[in-house]
Amino acid sequence: MSEANRSTRPRGPDLQKDGFHHQARKRFGQNFLHDQNIIARIIRAIAPQPSDHLVEIGPGQGALTRHLLKDCGRLDAVELDRDLAAYLQDTLGTDPRFALHQGDVLKFDFSSLLPTRDEAARHSLRIVGNLPYNISTPCMFHLLQFQQWIADMTFMLQLEVVQRLAAVPGDEHYGRLGLMMQYYCTVEHLFDVPGTAFIPQPKVCSAIVRLVPHRHPPVQVEDVQCLQEVVRVAFTQRRKTLKNSLRTLISEAQLNTLPIDTGLRPENLSLADYAMISDCISRSRTTAHAAAPAAAPSSTSAEESHVQE
Numbered sequence: 001m002s003e004a005n006r007s008t009r010p011r012g013p014d015l016q017k018d019g020f021h022h023q024a025r026k027r028f029g030q031n032f033l034h035d036q037n038i039i040a041r042i043i044r045a046i047a048p049q050p051s052d053h054l055v056e057i058g059p060g061q062g063a064l065t066r067h068l069l070k071d072c073g074r075l076d077a078v079e080l081d082r083d084l085a086a087y088l089q090d091t092l093g094t095d096p097r098f099a100l101h102q103g104d105v106l107k108f109d110f111s112s113l114l115p116t117r118d119e120a121a122r123h124s125l126r127i128v129g130n131l132p133y134n135i136s137t138p139c140m141f142h143l144l145q146f147q148q149w150i151a152d153m154t155f156m157l158q159l160e161v162v163q164r165l166a167a168v169p170g171d172e173h174y175g176r177l178g179l180m181m182q183y184y185c186t187v188e189h190l191f192d193v194p195g196t197a198f199i200p201q202p203k204v205c206s207a208i209v210r211l212v213p214h215r216h217p218p219v220q221v222e223d224v225q226c227l228q229e230v231v232r233v234a235f236t237q238r239r240k241t242l243k244n245s246l247r248t249l250i251s252e253a254q255l256n257t258l259p260i261d262t263g264l265r266p267e268n269l270s271l272a273d274y275a276m277i278s279d280c281i282s283r284s285r286t287t288a289h290a291a292a293p294a295a296a297p298s299s300t301s302a303e304e305s306h307v308q309e
Contacts, residue, residue, distance in 0.1 A: 035197035057129030130156040147213040162207040227278040234266040
């Protein structure tokens with residue numbers, strides 16, 4: 001450990017028992033968990049086993065890491081902060097079950113952690129982490145690109161985000177994030193965590209959530225990108241009725257062919273309802289595309305076309 005990371009000052013809340021001092025960096029959204037009762041509760045919720053391959057995102061100063069490492073078979077940690085990565089490598093790197101990966105989690109290839117990518121490796125990774133609030137949503141959707149390799153994900157998130165993830169139709173927190181996450185995962189809001197459990201103390205409350213990727217989606221859709229588009233457009237104008245919020249995507253006449261009340265607002269529809277609307281739009285687009293005459297060759301190159309978009 002470098003001398004720059006050691007301090008001779010009296011012990012403070014940001015000073016580890018081994019003398020390591022690290023000032024939380026706002027640009028990384030760092031808030032370090034220190035409440036031992038909350039830490040113990042999180043570990044019980046994760047319940048690491050000797051056969052588990054855990055991946056911790058943003059281990060920080062290792063508040064959870066050390067407890068997880070006691071009982072799991074292997075632990076990979078992804079940490080962006082170079083100083084924290086060096087500290088964890090110095091203090092935990094001698095354990096052959098531990099591997100530290102310094103870098104941006106949003107660019108990390110989680111499948112690279114698997115010894116093989118065959119059927120035996122499917123649903124073998126257990127992801128945990130105290131996600132920085134500023135990247136929590138993109139991080140979760142990045143992880144969903146590797147969902148076939150993931151068994152479950154247990155995260156500390158801002159309470160409002162967890163409420164949105166777990167919301168059901170009619171709930172004030174129900175919207176685009178919850179709908180799409182529930183398409184990919186079972187969502188379980190485990191418990192709340194007060195701001196006093198962190199140093200520095202955040203201005204918002206947090207919560208622990210468990211996400212379990214579906215082996216098979218709860219609804220079948222012909223085009224997931226179309227479903228995403230429908231949900232995005234609907235909730236961009238969530239105070240309007242369905243027939244008005246989706247008028248740029250589907251006509252009222254087409255909506256009326258579906259067993260859905262077009263006078264409802266977007267927050268009153270279920271995932272299955274949005275799947276029906278999405279499939280109706282997909283089939284309509286497919287039919288229109290098949291009936292359209294072939295387009296004349298364009299003089300604009302593919303590269304120029306991409307730039308114009």
